Amino acid sequence: MELIERDYALQRLHDAVEQAGRGSGHVVLISGEAGIGKTALVRHLMRDAGDVHRVLWGSCEALFSPRPLGPVYDMAEALDADVQAMLGTDGQRARLFSAILANLQKSPRTTLLILEDLHWADTATLDLVKFLARRIQPVHAVLVLTYRDDEIGDRHPLRTVFGDLPADVAMRVPLLPLTEAGVARMAQASGCADEGIFATTGGNPFFVTEVLRSEGVPASVRDAVLARAARQPPSVRALLDLIAIVPARVEVATVDAVLAPLAEDISTTLASGLVTAADGWYAYRHELARMAMEEALAPHVAAALHAHMLSFLEASDGEVPMARLVHHAAGAGDAAAVLRYASAAAEEAISHHSHCEAAKLYGVALTHASALPPREQAELLGRRSYQCYLTDQAEEAMCASLRALAIWRDLGERTQEGRTLRWLSRLQWFAGRNREAEAYADQAVALLEQLEEGSEFAWALSNRAQLYMLAGRTGDAVAWGTRAIGLAKRIGDTEALCHATNNVGTAMLAHGETNGRALLEESLSMALAHGYSEHVARAYVNLASTEVTRRDYEVAARTIQEATTYFAERELDSWANYVLAWKARLDFEQGRWNDAARLAGQLIVRDAVAPVTRIPAMAVLARIRLRRGDPGAAELIDEASALASTTGELQRLAPIAAARAEAAWLRGDAGLGDDWVRRTYEMAEHLGDRRELGELGFWCWKLGEGKGTYREVDDPYGMQCDGDWRAAAAAWTRLGCPFMRAMALWDGDEDSKLEALAIFEGLGACATARLCRARLRQAGVRGVMRGPRATTAANPAGLTTRECHVMSLLASGLSNAEIAQRIVRSEKTVEHHISNILRKLDVCSRGEAVAAASRLGLTDRQA
Structure with missing residues (x-):
């Protein structure tokens, strides 16, 4: 059947195949609404390829919960025996992915690996896509992915996959509806x-x-x-x-x-x-x-x-x-069969590390579980809660646990009641509700300490230590954690021991006690040896966060890379998202603002991201927008402030307080009129948190609030506050923090101020540079450039004036023909403008472009 108005799209596919034949593999994203012709386009490519190329074809299915790696099963017969032997085998995901890659690498012909309907993909399949995409460049292969772009909102898991695709191998082929002539x-x-x-x-x-x-x-x-x-x-x-x-x-x-x-x-x-x-x-x-x-x-x-x-x-x-x-x-409607198969299917999904699918399957089972004995219902609710927790679905996890708690209380099962109370404490913390988390933790300890000492009491003690560690109360965290460690050793509970050791080590390391790192690494080794995936994840996250906080950036980057590799083979979204937030902060502090903004932006628009992860991501993105002068910074700070306030934790409050203080400095405020910042500084003083005291004290000093009460000999913030801007600039240079180096230079002589201005401009810190230029001109310094034109500075996406106009018309819902009439250009020209807009905004469809432009404030701009 003839393809109509798809010549360009088909040519793009042939180009990708031709380049793959020369040893330059590609990932081709074919997107469009249902019925737009994605499959027809791929079938024409296959027909044209004939017997020259090898074709592997798999499809994702719209089941209640997709079968893990379903598309791979579709093409299994065309793969070698090694791959086939690993399908369905527990714990083989990493080896399986490597075997599939090896199969592509040794094929004498160019391989077209086609995965259809990726919007329905299970997470294991999405992980395979990410694995292959990162390694496909030197392979004679094209990974063709089709999906419905109108069914994947900003928070769909595919967004994460697209964000991770290497730019040099990704080729986007959006399919638009036919014209009236077509x-x-x-x-x-x-x-x-x-x-x-x-x-x-x-x-x-x-x-x-x-x-x-x-x-x-x-x-x-x-x-x-x-x-x-x-x-x-x-x-x-x-x-x-x-x-x-x-x-x-x-x-x-x-x-x-x-x-x-x-x-x-x-x-x-x-x-x-x-x-x-x-x-x-x-x-x-x-x-x-x-x-x-x-x-x-x-x-x-x-x-x-x-x-x-x-x-x-x-x-x-x-x-x-x-x-x-x-x-x-x-x-x-066969409830017995659903219960019989859903749990088994969930276990199969867990064996593939597909925890999202497991959570869905347990949910399906629960809709048919009314005839089960109460104990079995409570156990099923507990299993669903844990799978939801692992995949950043805190509210769903909490609903399941609350239902389980009511059942255990009705049954008089006090040990199970205590266990569930402790678990609800953890879930409330993830949801950013620390007051409730503390209350549940206290209830769990009070109940379980009345019973015979056992694992659940060890866990309750360790959970209490964890909350103290997260709140920065090092002494209490170590005391409670030490009790948990002693009990876990006496009863032989290795998992509880691993958890408690992590808490004590993290608390000590964050407080500057070097032996804390040894304890944290001991916990990591223990978790790896016993296959405790969640505790491995916690260890990586706590190592990375303390390393970033202590500005040990090189070590933090290695830890984050190790963690990312570990998460790539397992579906641990809660922790993968959390470590990405710290990666965003690392990139932000070291001046890689585009990378930081991309990561933070991805995190804050996803549905399934807990407040404890969303808050630091918001802080990073807000401060980048502040310094660049981009729209939306104030709204982000307000939202993050509200979320952080409910946690009551300094580690959530301090980055937002720093953003609020910096915003006041950029406005030119005289003095600190923000009680929110003042209260956060007082909390840092009370807890003795040297890192947060240094940064908050610096911005308070910038606002004329004195030098604060805290000083560290080797702290560059303190050096600057004490007037030694040269030492501060040198320290920031050694640490690799260009923005703060420029802030130190700004306090120096005229030459250093001009150098600072050049650094601000190089970073794209338009708002900061604008303030500094104004002050230089006020001081009578000559030859100070006024900076880029307003139209360019106000254009965070890099759109031209004409593209801004087209973007505003797109946002109004106009068709290509209507836009062409408005701007008095041909439809082909409009298509060219829209293609450029999609590329610059890094999106695949008109709808996504409108959403992205709205977030950047571009839809309100007129040319």
């Missing part, structure tokens, strides 16, 4: 009149095809699909209905066994144009058509079909994905 060509090829079709379909190729295949123009495409199905005899409709209840595709052998259709019914079904058959599979031509058919099924008919399918799969000799059994059991 729709007319399709109608002409079908021998139909095109009147009204463009208006009805919006130029969506699938919708156009369905309308052209129906008689006349129906009210909706759903009607077009159902109308075509309604014209079929009952035996054919039964076949269409059975195929419709299985997402993506279903085996021909399975359909034959369940329904035993006649040959003529199969022929009629294929002739209807709704379903295709290839390579032993039946599938609807488009997932939208399948969904329309599935939704149209009467509930009792759908339940019966799912029950028949479930019965067949249960009796099958072959391996059946657990997630598929859950899908049909839920569709059949």
Whole structure:
């Protein structure tokens, strides 16, 4: 079938294949709404490739919870025996990924590795994409990814994947709807009149095809699909209905066994144009058509079909994905089967480190768990809570634990009640509600200390130590942690020992006690040896955060890299996000502001990011915007202040306080009129936190509030406050902090001030540079440039004046044709402008561009 208005997109794909053939692998992102023609484009690429290239094809499915690495199972037969042997084996993800890469590397032909419908991908598949993308550049391969860009908001997991793609290997191919002329060509090829079709379909190729295949123009495409199905005899409709209840595709052998259709019914079904058959599979031509058919099924008919399918799969000799059994059991309303398979499917997902899928599957089980004994319900709730916690779904985790707590209390299970209270304390901390976390921790200790000493009491003691450590109360953290360590050793609970050792080591290291690092590394070694993934993650995060805080940047970078490698093979979103926030702060303090802003921006727009991670990311992004003069800084500071206030922790409050003080200095305020900053400084004094006292004291001094009460001999903030700006500048140079070096130089003579101004401008700190220029001119210094034009300085995305105008018209919802009329240019020119806008904003679609521009304040700008 002819592709219409896709020549450029197809050429881009051929270019990627050609470059891969020369040893320069690529990742191609094909995006567009459902029905836009992504699959058709890929099939044309395969047809053109012929036998020259090897094709591996896998699809993601819209199951309740996708099967981990489902697309890899689709292509398993085309991979070598090593890869096949590792599929389904616990703890083999890293080796499996490496084996797949090795398979690509040793292939004598260029490989097209196609993963369709990535918007439905499980997290293990997304991790595989990230793994391959980072290593594909020297490989003779093209990784082709298709996804619906209208179904992945700013907080979709794919956003993280896209953010991690190396820029030099990523090729974006967004597919836009057909023009009215393109729709007319399709109608002409079908021998139909095109009147009204463009208006009805919006130029969506699938919708156009369905309308052209129906008689006349129906009210909706759903009607077009159902109308075509309604014209079929009952035996054919039964076949269409059975195929419709299985997402993506279903085996021909399975359909034959369940329904035993006649040959003529199969022929009629294929002739209807709704379903295709290839390579032993039946599938609807488009997932939208399948969904329309599935939704149209009467509930009792759908339940019966799912029950028949479930019965067949249960009796099958072959391996059946657990997630598929859950899908049909839920569709059949078979609560017993859901409970039987959902937990097993969750365990399978956990073995692949797919904790998001496990959380979903436990959730499916809980919707059918009313008939279970209360104890089993509580245990299931506990398992769901833990999986949600690992994947940064704190609120969902808390809801499950609160339900479990009520059950344990009703049952009079005091030990389980204490365990759940301790766990709720942890979840409340993650949600940024420290007062509630403290209350639950106290309740857990009070309850469990009345019972026989055991693991749960050791955990309650360690949790209490952890909260003190996080609050900066080192003495209390060490005291409670030491109690937990002693009890854990007496009862032989290695995991509790690992947890408590981490808390004591982190508290001591953060307070400047060097032997704290040895304890923290001991905890890490213990966790690695016993496979305690969460505790490995905590150790990495606590090492990285203390290293950044103590400005041991080189060591911190190594720790973060080790942590990132560890997280890449496991789905530990809570910790992966947390360490990214510290990576953003590291980049910020060392002057890599673009990288820092990108990381922080990704974190604050995701749904599943806990406040304890969101706050430091907001602080970084707010301070970058402040210094650059970008819009949105004040709003970020206000939101972060509200979140940080509920935690009551200095480590959350201090970065926001520093941002508030710096904002006051940039405004030219005389004196510190912000009680929020003053109270935070007093808390730092009370806790004796030298790092936070140094920075907060510096900004208070800048505002004319005196030098503060704290001084450290080797602290560059203190050097500057004491008037030794040269020593401070040298110290900041050794540490690799260019902005603070410039701040020190600014306190020097005229030459050093001019050098500081050059550094500010080089960093893009437009607001800081603007303030310094004004003060230099006030001081009578000649030859001070006025800086970049306002239109350029106010353009954080680097858009030209014309692109800003086009962006504002895009945000108004105008089409390409309407924009062309407004700016008196051709539609081709408009397409060129939009392509540049997408590239500069690093997005894939018009909708994403509007959202990104809105965040940057670009949609309010007119040319």
